[in-house]
Amino acid sequence: MxxxxxxxxxxxxxxxxxxxxxxxxxxxxxxxxxxxxxxxxxxxxxxxxxxxxxxxxxxxxxxxxxxxxxxxxxxxxxxxxxxxxxxxxxxxxxxxxxxxxxxxxxxxxxxxxxxxxxxPLMLGFNRRFDPNFAAIQRRVVAGEIGRLEQLTIISRDPAPAPAAYIATSGGIFRDMSIHDLDMARFFVPDIVEVSAAGANVFCDYIEEAGDFDSVVITLRGRDGELVTITNSRHSAYGYDQRLEAFGSEGMLNANNVAPTTVRKYGAAGAEEADAYLPFFLERYAEAYRNELDSFARAIRSGTACSPGFDDGLQALALANAAEESARSGRAVRIENSVKVENAVKIGQP
Amino acid sequence: MxxxxxxxxxxxxxxxxxxxxxxxxxxxxxxxxxxxxxxxxxxxxxxxxxxxxxxxxxxxxxxxxxxxxxxxxxxxxxxxxxxxxxxxxxxxxxxxxxxxxxxxxxxxxxxxxxxxxxxPLMLGFNRRFDPNFAAIQRRVVAGEIGRLEQLTIISRDPAPAPAAYIATSGGIFRDMSIHDLDMARFFVPDIVEVSAAGANVFCDYIEEAGDFDSVVITLRGRDGELVTITNSRHSAYGYDQRLEAFGSEGMLNANNVAPTTVRKYGAAGAEEADAYLPFFLERYAEAYRNELDSFARAIRSGTACSPGFDDGLQALALANAAEESARSGRAVRIENSVKVENAVKIGQP
Amino acid sequence: MxxxxxxxxxxxxxxxxxxxxxxxxxxxxxxxxxxxxxxxxxxxxxxxxxxxxxxxxxxxxxxxxxxxxxxxxxxxxxxxxxxxxxxxxxxxxxxxxxxxxxxxxxxxxxxxxxxxxxxPLMLGFNRRFDPNFAAIQRRVVAGEIGRLEQLTIISRDPAPAPAAYIATSGGIFRDMSIHDLDMARFFVPDIVEVSAAGANVFCDYIEEAGDFDSVVITLRGRDGELVTITNSRHSAYGYDQRLEAFGSEGMLNANNVAPTTVRKYGAAGAEEADAYLPFFLERYAEAYRNELDSFARAIRSGTACSPGFDDGLQALALANAAEESARSGRAVRIENSVKVENAVKIGQP
Amino acid sequence: MxxxxxxxxxxxxxxxxxxxxxxxxxxxxxxxxxxxxxxxxxxxxxxxxxxxxxxxxxxxxxxxxxxxxxxxxxxxxxxxxxxxxxxxxxxxxxxxxxxxxxxxxxxxxxxxxxxxxxxPLMLGFNRRFDPNFAAIQRRVVAGEIGRLEQLTIISRDPAPAPAAYIATSGGIFRDMSIHDLDMARFFVPDIVEVSAAGANVFCDYIEEAGDFDSVVITLRGRDGELVTITNSRHSAYGYDQRLEAFGSEGMLNANNVAPTTVRKYGAAGAEEADAYLPFFLERYAEAYRNELDSFARAIRSGTACSPGFDDGLQALALANAAEESARSGRAVRIENSVKVENAVKIGQP
The missing domain is CATH 3.40.50.720 (NAD(P)-binding Rossmann-like Domain)
Incomplete structure (x- = not known):
C-alpha cells in the first residue's frame, strides 16, 4: 500500500x-x-x-x-x-x-x-476500546490492584431484540454474552472452566425460541481468578455496562456513562443523574473510533491486530461452553470439550 | 412475663x-x-x-x-x-x-x-436489619422495581481470620457465605438450585486447611430469579458489603458505608472518600440494635420472630449445597423442599 | 463536684x-x-x-x-x-x-x-461537632490541603419558620446565618470584613416583617481567606448543609447526609439517592451528642470549653455586621463598627 | 453566500x-x-x-x-x-x-x-455551549426547579498564567471572571448590583502587578436572584468548573468532568476518581464544537447569534463593576456607574 x-x-x-x-x-x-x-x-x-x-x-x-x-x-x-x-x-x-x-x-x-x-485481521470486540474498560485493564496490567482475583461484569441491554432477530441470533450466549466473555478474556486470557445458569423471567417469545432472557456465567481462570457475568435482555434504566476488577491490593470499577454530570435534587429524591446513554451506538461511540484507529495503526505499523481472529474463536468457544453448562447443569472444563479444545489449542504454541 | x-x-x-x-x-x-x-x-x-x-x-x-x-x-x-x-x-x-x-x-x-x-426464637442474621439492605428489601416487596429478576451480592472481609479459627470454622460456605445465603433468601425465599466455584488465590493456610479463600455462588429462585454471591476472605479497601436488586422496572443498590460524606480532592485524584467502616462491628452496629429491638418487640407482641430457626436451617442447607457444588462441579437441585427439613436432606449423600 | x-x-x-x-x-x-x-x-x-x-x-x-x-x-x-x-x-x-x-x-x-x-461555659454551636464538618476542620488544621484560601458554606432550611417566629427571631442573620458565621470562624477565627446581600424572593410574611428570605454573605479573614455563605429559608429537597474548604494543595468537602446509601435506577433517572435527613434534629443528632460529651469532658478535665462565650459574641457581631452591610451596600470593616469593635476586642489581649 | x-x-x-x-x-x-x-x-x-x-x-x-x-x-x-x-x-x-x-x-x-x-456576530463565550451547563440552563428555563433564586458558580484555573500574561490581561475580573459573569447572565440576564472582594493569598507576581489571585463576586438580579462567583487562579486538583442553580422547587448542579467513570478503591481511600480534565481546551472541547455549530447554523438560518456583541459588552461592564466594588468596598448599582450605564443601556430598547 x-x-x-x-x-x-x-x-x-x-x-x-x-x-x-x-x-x-x-x-x-x-x-x-x-x-x-x-x-x-x-x-x-x-x-x-x-x-x-x-x-x-x-x-x-x-x-x-x-x-x-x-x-x-x-x-x-x-x-x-x-x-x-x-x-x-x-x-x-x-x-x-x-x-x-x-x-x-x-x-x-x-x-x-x-x-x-x-x-492484518481484527475482530470487532469494540468494548476493549471503551475508555473506561480500557483504562481499568491498563491499570490492572500495571499492577495497581496487585494480582487480579475476581472480576464482576454486569451487562444488560435496554430491551430485547425483536422475535425475528432472536430466532437467528444463535442464542443469548453467542449473541450477547459473547461480548462479556471477550471482556473477561481481556482481563483473564486463559479460562479453564465455565458454568452458567439461564432463566426465562420476562419475555415469552424468547422462551418460545428456546432461548434464555437472563443468564449468569461463572468463569475460572488458569490462576484461580473467578469471573461472574450477569446478563439480561432488558433494563428499565437503560443500557447497563459495568465492570469491577478486584485484586489483592484494591479494586477498580467503571460505572455507566451519563451524557452530563448534571444532578437533580427535588422533593422526591436527591442526586438524580441523567438517564444513561441509551444503547451501544451511543455508549461505545468512542470505542468504535478507537477500535478503527487501532486497526489503522496496526496496518501501518505491521503489528498484530488485537483482538484477533483467535480471540473471536475463543469467545465463541466460551459461549458454546456456557450454553452447554446452562443446559446440563455441569461446569464445563474447557479441556473436555472437543470443539472447544480445538478452539482453545489455537491460543497455544 | x-x-x-x-x-x-x-x-x-x-x-x-x-x-x-x-x-x-x-x-x-x-x-x-x-x-x-x-x-x-x-x-x-x-x-x-x-x-x-x-x-x-x-x-x-x-x-x-x-x-x-x-x-x-x-x-x-x-x-x-x-x-x-x-x-x-x-x-x-x-x-x-x-x-x-x-x-x-x-x-x-x-x-x-x-x-x-x-x-420466640430468633436467628441472628443481623444483616437483615441493616438500614440499607432492609430499605431495599422493603422497596422491592413494595413493588418499586417491579418483579425481582436478579440479585447481586458482593461480600468481602477485610482480612482472613487466623489459621486456628479457619480450622474450626466449618469452611467459607458455612462460616462466611452463610450470611449472604440468608441475605439471598431475604429477597428470594425459595431457592431451587445452587452452584458454586471456589478458588485459592492468596492465603496458604486456608488452602492447607482444605478450604477456599474466594468463592462465587449462583442461586436460582423458584420463579427464575438468578442470584450471584461473590465472596473473598480479604479486601484491601476494607469491609465490602454491597447488594443490587434488579427488577423488571428498575434497580436498587446499596454501596458501602463511610463514616462521613467528606471527599478529598488532590493532585493525585479527585473525590476520594474516607475509608469504609472497617468490619462488621462498625458496619452493622445499627443492624445489631435494630435486630435486638425486633426481638424485644416480637416477645412483647407475641408475633413470630423473623428470621427464625428454619431460616437458619435453610441457610445452612444452602451452604452445604454450595460446598457440594464447588467440590463436584455440578449444580445442586434443592427440589422437594416442601418442608425445610426435606430440603436440607437433599444436600446429603 | x-x-x-x-x-x-x-x-x-x-x-x-x-x-x-x-x-x-x-x-x-x-x-x-x-x-x-x-x-x-x-x-x-x-x-x-x-x-x-x-x-x-x-x-x-x-x-x-x-x-x-x-x-x-x-x-x-x-x-x-x-x-x-x-x-x-x-x-x-x-x-x-x-x-x-x-x-x-x-x-x-x-x-x-x-x-x-x-x-466552664459553652455556647451551643452544635455544627462544630458534626462528624463531617469536624473531620474537615481537623484535616485542614492538620495541613492536608495546605493553606486555607477559600471556604464555601451553603445552608438552607427546608421551610421557613412561621410568621410569629420570624417576628421575634432577630432576623435571618442573627437567627439562621449565625450558625454559618460561627462555622466560618471554626475555620477562619479572625474575620476582618463582612459584606452581605439580602433578597425577598418567595415568602411574603418574611418580607412584611422587614426581614430577608435569602442572603449571601462574604467574609474576609485576616490572612486573606475569602468565605461565602449562601442561605435560604427554604429548600425543596430538604435540609441543605454543605461546606467546602479549598486550600493551596487541595479541597475537602462534605455533602448532605442521607439515611442510607441506597440508590434507585429507573426509567426517569439514574442514581437517585434517598431524600436527605429532613432537618437539624436528624441531621445534627450525632453533633448534639458529641457536643454534650465535649461539655462533660471539659467540666471533668477543667479545660476551657470550645466554642465559648466569646465565640457566641463574635458570631453575633458578624451577624450584626452582615445586617448592616446588607442594608447599606457597604463592606463592613469589623474595626469600624463600634458595637462590633467591642465584640471583636473581646477576643484580643 | x-x-x-x-x-x-x-x-x-x-x-x-x-x-x-x-x-x-x-x-x-x-x-x-x-x-x-x-x-x-x-x-x-x-x-x-x-x-x-x-x-x-x-x-x-x-x-x-x-x-x-x-x-x-x-x-x-x-x-x-x-x-x-x-x-x-x-x-x-x-x-x-x-x-x-x-x-x-x-x-x-x-x-x-x-x-x-x-x-451575524457572535461572542465566544464558549461555556454557554458546554453540555453540562447548557443542560442546566435549558432545564431551568423549562421550569424544572421552579423560579430561579440562587446561583453558585465556582471556577478555578489549574495554575496562574505567567507574569507576562498577567501584566496585560486586564486583571482577573476582565480576564477570568468575565466567563463566569457571562455564565451568570446566561441564567440571570438582568443584573442590577455587583459587589466583589479580592485577595492575594498565594502568588507574589500577581500581587506585584496590582491584581488579585482570588476573588468572590456577588450579583443581584432584577428579580432578587442572588449569584455568587468564586474564583481562584490555581487549583491543586485541576480545572474546577462547577455550577449550581437553586430554585423554588429544586436544585440542579454540574460537577467537574473526569475522562472516565473509573473509580479506585484502595487502603488509603475509597471511590477515588480520575483527575479531572486538565484545562479549558479539554474541558470545553465539546463546547467549542457546539459553539461553532451554533454559529454556522445562525449564519445559514439568518437568526441572531447568541451570545452576541451586547453580551460581550455586558460581561465587560460587570467585570468593571466588580473591580470597582473590590477596590471601593461598596456594592455597585449598575445604574450608578456612567460607563456601566452605557453598557447597560445597550441591552434596552
Missing part, C-alpha cells in the same frame, strides 16, 4: 453498525472510505452520498479494485467467513464485526484456510 | 459479639441485662461491671432464675443447640447467633426437639 | 431542643438528668417522666440545689443572659444554646458580669 | 485557541477552512498544512477575497475591535473570542460603528 495517501477502505454493510463505521472511516485522517457494498444497494447509496464513497452491490466489485487496502465487515454474520477469507487471500487487511460465525466448525475451517497468512 | 418492668435478659458469651449485645441490651428501654454467663468468668465480670448485670459461669445458674425472660446466645457455635433447647424447654425467648450448628444433623435433631414450641 | 458519681445536670426548656438534650443527657454515662425546668410545667413533667428527672417551674428551684453541677440552657433566647449569669455566679457549668442574646449590648454586659469567672 | 457549498471561513490567530477552531472548522460539514491569518506566518503555515487552508499574514489578504463568508477571530484582544468592524462593514459573519476589548470605551465605540448592521 502507498504511505503517501490515506488507506483505501471498503465497507461491507450499510445497516446500523455499517453507518457507525462509515462515519468513523470518513473522519479518520489516515483512512479513505472508497466503497460501500450492500446487496440492498439503496442503503449503500444513501450512506455513500455523504461521504464520497462508491456504492456497489457485490463483494466482487470491491475485491476487483487493485488499490483496495482494507475492508471493514459490518454485513450479516453469515457473510463473515467468506469475506474474511477473500480479504486474507488477497492480502487486504480486515476488521470484522463479531462473531466470526455462529457455527464454530465453520469458524475453525476458516482458521485453517487463513493459517499462516499475516495480513 | 411482667409487662410492668423491662424484660430480664441473660447473655451467653462475653467475647466480641457478646460485648455488642451487652451494650445494646443495656441501652434498650424494654430490656434489662440481668446476667452474663461465660465459663471464662473474668470476661463476664469485666463486661458486667459497666452494666449492673450479674456474672455467672454456667448456664445452670442462668436458667435457675425464675424471672428470666429471654436469652441472647453469643457463645461458641458448639453451645448453640443445647442453649436453644434449654431456653425453649423453659419457655424463655432466645436470640441465637448464626449458625445453629456446623453439623446439619445436629441442627435437624434440635428442630425435632423444639417442634411445636411457640416460644 | 464529686467524681464518684455522674454530674448532676439541670435542663432549662422542654421544647424541641430541650427534648434532644434531655435524651442525650439521660444516655450519657457521666451525666445525670436531675431537673427539668420550664414555666410550662406540663412540658417539663412529660419530658421528666421518661427520665427520672424532677420537673420544676423556676430557675430558683434549680439553683437552690447545692449539688447542681451543670445546666443546659435550651429555654427562649431572652432568658439566656440571666441563666448564664446565675450559673456562673454559683460556679455551675453551663452549656447555652445560641445566641447569647439578640441584643449585643446585653451580651456585652453579660460578658462584663462574668469576666474572670473560670466556670 | 452560496448554499451549494460549505461556508468559506477565515481564521485569525494560529495560537492555542486558533488551533482549536482550525480543527473544528475543518471537521464541520458546512464550514470550509479557507484562510488562516497570522503575522507570525510560520504558525499559520503549520496549522494550514494539515487542513488545506491558505496561510496569510494580514487581514487585508483575508478581506480581499470576495467569497469570504465568515471569520473566526482568535487573535490577540487588541485586534478584536478592528477585525469585528471590518467584517461587519464587509457583511462577513464573525465569531469573536471574548473580550471585545479590555477598554469598555473602545468596545462602546465599536458598538456605535456597527449599530444597525445585521451581519
Amino acid at each position: 502507498s504511505t503517501d495517501r490515506p488507506l483505501k477502505v471498503a465497507l461491507f454493510g450499510s445497516g446500523r453498525i455499517g453507518q457507525v463505521h462509515a462515519r468513523n472511516i470518513a473522519a479518520h485522517p489516515d483512512l479513505e472510505l472508497a466503497w460501500i457494498a450492500d446487496p440492498f444497494i439503496e442503503g449503500a447509496r444513501t450512506l455513500a452520498a455523504g461521504t464520497g464513497a462508491i456504492a456497489v452491490e457485490t463483494a466482487d466489485e470491491v475485491f476487483a479494485n487493485g488499490d483496495l487496502d482494507a475492508v471493514v465487515i459490518g454485513s450479516p454474520t453469515s457473510t463473515h467467513v467468506e469475506l474474511i477469507s477473500r480479504a486474507m487471500a488477497q492480502g487486504v487487511a480486515a476488521l470484522c464485526e463479531k462473531p466470526i460465525d455462529l457455527d464454530i466448525d465453520r469458524a475453525l475451517a476458516c482458521r485453517d484456510v487463513i493459517k499462516g497468512n499475516n495480513t | 411482667s409487662t410492668d418492668r423491662p424484660l430480664k435478659v441473660a447473655l451467653f458469651g462475653s467475647g466480641r459479639i457478646g460485648q455488642v449485645h451487652a451494650r445494646n441490651i443495656a441501652a434498650h428501654p424494654d430490656l434489662e441485662l440481668a446476667w452474663i454467663a461465660d465459663p471464662f468468668i473474668e470476661g463476664a465480670r469485666t463486661l458486667a461491671a459497666g452494666t449492673g448485670a450479674i456474672a455467672v459461669e454456667t448456664a445452670d445458674e442462668v436458667f435457675a432464675n425464675g424471672d428470666l425472660d429471654a436469652v441472647v446466645i453469643g457463645s461458641p457455635t458448639s453451645t448453640h443447640v443445647e442453649l436453644i433447647s434449654r431456653a425453649m424447654a423453659q419457655g424463655v425467648a432466645a436470640l441465637c447467633e448464626k449458625p445453629i450448628d456446623l453439623d446439619i444433623d445436629r441442627a435437624l435433631a434440635c428442630r425435632d426437639v423444639i417442634k411445636g414450641n411457640n416460644t | 464529686s467524681t464518684d458519681r455522674p454530674l448532676k445536670v439541670a435542663l432549662f426548656g422542654s421544647g424541641r431542643i430541650g427534648q434532644v438534650h434531655a435524651r442525650n443527657i439521660a444516655a450519657h454515662p457521666d451525666l445525670e438528668l436531675a431537673w427539668i425546668a420550664d414555666p410550662f410545667i406540663e412540658g417539663a413533667r412529660t419530658l421528666a417522666a421518661g427520665t427520672g428527672a424532677i420537673a420544676v417551674e423556676t430557675a430558683d428551684e434549680v439553683f437552690a440545689n447545692g449539688d447542681l453541677d451543670a445546666v443546659v440552657i435550651g429555654s427562649p433566647t431572652s432568658t439566656h443572659v440571666e441563666l448564664i449569669s446565675r450559673a456562673m455566679a454559683q460556679g455551675v457549668a453551663a452549656l447555652c444554646e445560641k445566641p447569647i442574646d439578640l441584643d449585643i449590648d446585653r451580651a456585652l454586659a453579660c460578658r462584663d458580669v462574668i469576666k474572670g469567672n473560670n466556670t | 452560496s448554499t451549494d457549498r460549505p461556508l468559506k471561513v477565515a481564521l485569525f490567530g494560529s495560537g492555542r485557541i486558533g488551533q482549536v477552531h482550525a480543527r473544528n472548522i475543518a471537521a464541520h460539514p458546512d464550514l470550509e477552512l479557507a484562510w488562516i491569518a497570522d503575522p507570525f506566518i510560520e504558525g499559520a503555515r503549520t496549522l494550514a498544512a494539515g487542513t488545506g487552508a491558505i496561510a496569510v499574514e494580514t487581514a487585508d489578504e483575508v478581506f480581499a477575497n470576495g467569497d469570504l463568508d465568515a471569520v473566526v477571530i482568535g487573535s490577540p484582544t487588541s485586534t478584536h475591535v478592528e477585525l469585528i468592524s471590518r467584517a461587519m462593514a464587509q457583511g462577513v459573519a464573525a465569531l469573536c473570542e471574548k473580550p471585545i476589548d479590555l477598554d469598555i470605551d473602545r468596545a462602546l465605540a465599536c458598538r456605535d460603528v456597527i449599530k444597525g448592521n445585521n451581519t
Whole structure:
C-alpha cells in the first residue's frame, strides 16, 4: 500500500453498525472510505452520498479494485467467513464485526484456510476500546490492584431484540454474552472452566425460541481468578455496562456513562443523574473510533491486530461452553470439550 | 412475663459479639441485662461491671432464675443447640447467633426437639436489619422495581481470620457465605438450585486447611430469579458489603458505608472518600440494635420472630449445597423442599 | 463536684431542643438528668417522666440545689443572659444554646458580669461537632490541603419558620446565618470584613416583617481567606448543609447526609439517592451528642470549653455586621463598627 | 453566500485557541477552512498544512477575497475591535473570542460603528455551549426547579498564567471572571448590583502587578436572584468548573468532568476518581464544537447569534463593576456607574 495517501477502505454493510463505521472511516485522517457494498444497494447509496464513497452491490466489485487496502465487515454474520477469507487471500487487511460465525466448525475451517497468512485481521470486540474498560485493564496490567482475583461484569441491554432477530441470533450466549466473555478474556486470557445458569423471567417469545432472557456465567481462570457475568435482555434504566476488577491490593470499577454530570435534587429524591446513554451506538461511540484507529495503526505499523481472529474463536468457544453448562447443569472444563479444545489449542504454541 | 418492668435478659458469651449485645441490651428501654454467663468468668465480670448485670459461669445458674425472660446466645457455635433447647424447654425467648450448628444433623435433631414450641426464637442474621439492605428489601416487596429478576451480592472481609479459627470454622460456605445465603433468601425465599466455584488465590493456610479463600455462588429462585454471591476472605479497601436488586422496572443498590460524606480532592485524584467502616462491628452496629429491638418487640407482641430457626436451617442447607457444588462441579437441585427439613436432606449423600 | 458519681445536670426548656438534650443527657454515662425546668410545667413533667428527672417551674428551684453541677440552657433566647449569669455566679457549668442574646449590648454586659469567672461555659454551636464538618476542620488544621484560601458554606432550611417566629427571631442573620458565621470562624477565627446581600424572593410574611428570605454573605479573614455563605429559608429537597474548604494543595468537602446509601435506577433517572435527613434534629443528632460529651469532658478535665462565650459574641457581631452591610451596600470593616469593635476586642489581649 | 457549498471561513490567530477552531472548522460539514491569518506566518503555515487552508499574514489578504463568508477571530484582544468592524462593514459573519476589548470605551465605540448592521456576530463565550451547563440552563428555563433564586458558580484555573500574561490581561475580573459573569447572565440576564472582594493569598507576581489571585463576586438580579462567583487562579486538583442553580422547587448542579467513570478503591481511600480534565481546551472541547455549530447554523438560518456583541459588552461592564466594588468596598448599582450605564443601556430598547 502507498504511505503517501490515506488507506483505501471498503465497507461491507450499510445497516446500523455499517453507518457507525462509515462515519468513523470518513473522519479518520489516515483512512479513505472508497466503497460501500450492500446487496440492498439503496442503503449503500444513501450512506455513500455523504461521504464520497462508491456504492456497489457485490463483494466482487470491491475485491476487483487493485488499490483496495482494507475492508471493514459490518454485513450479516453469515457473510463473515467468506469475506474474511477473500480479504486474507488477497492480502487486504480486515476488521470484522463479531462473531466470526455462529457455527464454530465453520469458524475453525476458516482458521485453517487463513493459517499462516499475516495480513492484518481484527475482530470487532469494540468494548476493549471503551475508555473506561480500557483504562481499568491498563491499570490492572500495571499492577495497581496487585494480582487480579475476581472480576464482576454486569451487562444488560435496554430491551430485547425483536422475535425475528432472536430466532437467528444463535442464542443469548453467542449473541450477547459473547461480548462479556471477550471482556473477561481481556482481563483473564486463559479460562479453564465455565458454568452458567439461564432463566426465562420476562419475555415469552424468547422462551418460545428456546432461548434464555437472563443468564449468569461463572468463569475460572488458569490462576484461580473467578469471573461472574450477569446478563439480561432488558433494563428499565437503560443500557447497563459495568465492570469491577478486584485484586489483592484494591479494586477498580467503571460505572455507566451519563451524557452530563448534571444532578437533580427535588422533593422526591436527591442526586438524580441523567438517564444513561441509551444503547451501544451511543455508549461505545468512542470505542468504535478507537477500535478503527487501532486497526489503522496496526496496518501501518505491521503489528498484530488485537483482538484477533483467535480471540473471536475463543469467545465463541466460551459461549458454546456456557450454553452447554446452562443446559446440563455441569461446569464445563474447557479441556473436555472437543470443539472447544480445538478452539482453545489455537491460543497455544 | 411482667409487662410492668423491662424484660430480664441473660447473655451467653462475653467475647466480641457478646460485648455488642451487652451494650445494646443495656441501652434498650424494654430490656434489662440481668446476667452474663461465660465459663471464662473474668470476661463476664469485666463486661458486667459497666452494666449492673450479674456474672455467672454456667448456664445452670442462668436458667435457675425464675424471672428470666429471654436469652441472647453469643457463645461458641458448639453451645448453640443445647442453649436453644434449654431456653425453649423453659419457655424463655432466645436470640441465637448464626449458625445453629456446623453439623446439619445436629441442627435437624434440635428442630425435632423444639417442634411445636411457640416460644420466640430468633436467628441472628443481623444483616437483615441493616438500614440499607432492609430499605431495599422493603422497596422491592413494595413493588418499586417491579418483579425481582436478579440479585447481586458482593461480600468481602477485610482480612482472613487466623489459621486456628479457619480450622474450626466449618469452611467459607458455612462460616462466611452463610450470611449472604440468608441475605439471598431475604429477597428470594425459595431457592431451587445452587452452584458454586471456589478458588485459592492468596492465603496458604486456608488452602492447607482444605478450604477456599474466594468463592462465587449462583442461586436460582423458584420463579427464575438468578442470584450471584461473590465472596473473598480479604479486601484491601476494607469491609465490602454491597447488594443490587434488579427488577423488571428498575434497580436498587446499596454501596458501602463511610463514616462521613467528606471527599478529598488532590493532585493525585479527585473525590476520594474516607475509608469504609472497617468490619462488621462498625458496619452493622445499627443492624445489631435494630435486630435486638425486633426481638424485644416480637416477645412483647407475641408475633413470630423473623428470621427464625428454619431460616437458619435453610441457610445452612444452602451452604452445604454450595460446598457440594464447588467440590463436584455440578449444580445442586434443592427440589422437594416442601418442608425445610426435606430440603436440607437433599444436600446429603 | 464529686467524681464518684455522674454530674448532676439541670435542663432549662422542654421544647424541641430541650427534648434532644434531655435524651442525650439521660444516655450519657457521666451525666445525670436531675431537673427539668420550664414555666410550662406540663412540658417539663412529660419530658421528666421518661427520665427520672424532677420537673420544676423556676430557675430558683434549680439553683437552690447545692449539688447542681451543670445546666443546659435550651429555654427562649431572652432568658439566656440571666441563666448564664446565675450559673456562673454559683460556679455551675453551663452549656447555652445560641445566641447569647439578640441584643449585643446585653451580651456585652453579660460578658462584663462574668469576666474572670473560670466556670466552664459553652455556647451551643452544635455544627462544630458534626462528624463531617469536624473531620474537615481537623484535616485542614492538620495541613492536608495546605493553606486555607477559600471556604464555601451553603445552608438552607427546608421551610421557613412561621410568621410569629420570624417576628421575634432577630432576623435571618442573627437567627439562621449565625450558625454559618460561627462555622466560618471554626475555620477562619479572625474575620476582618463582612459584606452581605439580602433578597425577598418567595415568602411574603418574611418580607412584611422587614426581614430577608435569602442572603449571601462574604467574609474576609485576616490572612486573606475569602468565605461565602449562601442561605435560604427554604429548600425543596430538604435540609441543605454543605461546606467546602479549598486550600493551596487541595479541597475537602462534605455533602448532605442521607439515611442510607441506597440508590434507585429507573426509567426517569439514574442514581437517585434517598431524600436527605429532613432537618437539624436528624441531621445534627450525632453533633448534639458529641457536643454534650465535649461539655462533660471539659467540666471533668477543667479545660476551657470550645466554642465559648466569646465565640457566641463574635458570631453575633458578624451577624450584626452582615445586617448592616446588607442594608447599606457597604463592606463592613469589623474595626469600624463600634458595637462590633467591642465584640471583636473581646477576643484580643 | 452560496448554499451549494460549505461556508468559506477565515481564521485569525494560529495560537492555542486558533488551533482549536482550525480543527473544528475543518471537521464541520458546512464550514470550509479557507484562510488562516497570522503575522507570525510560520504558525499559520503549520496549522494550514494539515487542513488545506491558505496561510496569510494580514487581514487585508483575508478581506480581499470576495467569497469570504465568515471569520473566526482568535487573535490577540487588541485586534478584536478592528477585525469585528471590518467584517461587519464587509457583511462577513464573525465569531469573536471574548473580550471585545479590555477598554469598555473602545468596545462602546465599536458598538456605535456597527449599530444597525445585521451581519451575524457572535461572542465566544464558549461555556454557554458546554453540555453540562447548557443542560442546566435549558432545564431551568423549562421550569424544572421552579423560579430561579440562587446561583453558585465556582471556577478555578489549574495554575496562574505567567507574569507576562498577567501584566496585560486586564486583571482577573476582565480576564477570568468575565466567563463566569457571562455564565451568570446566561441564567440571570438582568443584573442590577455587583459587589466583589479580592485577595492575594498565594502568588507574589500577581500581587506585584496590582491584581488579585482570588476573588468572590456577588450579583443581584432584577428579580432578587442572588449569584455568587468564586474564583481562584490555581487549583491543586485541576480545572474546577462547577455550577449550581437553586430554585423554588429544586436544585440542579454540574460537577467537574473526569475522562472516565473509573473509580479506585484502595487502603488509603475509597471511590477515588480520575483527575479531572486538565484545562479549558479539554474541558470545553465539546463546547467549542457546539459553539461553532451554533454559529454556522445562525449564519445559514439568518437568526441572531447568541451570545452576541451586547453580551460581550455586558460581561465587560460587570467585570468593571466588580473591580470597582473590590477596590471601593461598596456594592455597585449598575445604574450608578456612567460607563456601566452605557453598557447597560445597550441591552434596552
